[in-house]
Amino acid sequence: MAEHRIADLAQRLLGKPSAALDDEERRVLANIEAGTVVARDAADEADARSDFGDRLSDQVAAVGGSWGFIIAFSVVLFGWMLLNSDVLAHFGAAFDPYPYIFLNLMLSTLAAVQAPIIMMSQNRQAAKDRVAASLDYETNLRAELDILRLHEKLDAMVIARLDAIEAKLDDLASRA
Structure with a gap:
């Protein structure tokens, strides 16, 4: 049925x-x-569809793309260079002297790991956007269909009222 x-x-x-x-x-x-009700929260839908790797990539991208990370990472880099150029070099114990080959290796490794993780997070954001667009479409379609149904009901009421008025006019005309 x-x-x-x-x-x-x-x-x-x-x-x-x-x-x-x-x-x-x-x-x-x-x-x-x-x-x-047809409306659903896109964020809730996307979270329900996500797995551990998706959530982890979002967290790594959130940390790696923050000012706190950039500032902390700059402080660590500056500290590394200062430590290996002045402090430890003064005692002859610099483990990565200028041109900081080990530091370059660490930075390259970090970039090689961080870039695909951030791309995974961007792909997940694109998937969230597609879910949101689909849910928006459903909500808009429902609103449009409800408006059409209301118009049908109003039209039916107006026609019924006009029929009643016409019947009264016919009755008055037949009496005269």
């Missing part, structure tokens, strides 16, 4: 058969039929 009502709504409101509906349209029409 519900599938028949959904097919009727699809034909009446969208002008296409239920077989031609995409997933979002079918979900919206099912929610209209059930009388339930």
Whole structure:
């Protein structure tokens, strides 16, 4: 019975058969039929679909792309260079003297690991954006269909009222 009502709504409101509906349209029409809310939070949907690696890449990107990380990393680099150029070199114990070959290796390794993790986070953000767009479409479609249904009801009420007025006019005309 519900599938028949959904097919009727699809034909009446969208002008296409239920077989031609995409997933979002079918979900919206099912929610209209059930009388339930269609709006969902995109962030909650994306979090429900994420796994441990997705959440980890988001955290690494959040830390690696912050001013706190940049400042702390600059302090560590400056400290490393100062330590190996002046302090330890004074005692002849510099473990990475200028041109800081070991420091360059560490920086290259960090960049090689951090770049793909940040790209994974960007891909996840793009997936979140696609989920948000899909949910926005469903919400907008539901609002549009509800407005169409209200127009149908108002039109029916106006026609019924006009029919009643016409009947009264006919009755008055027949009495005169």
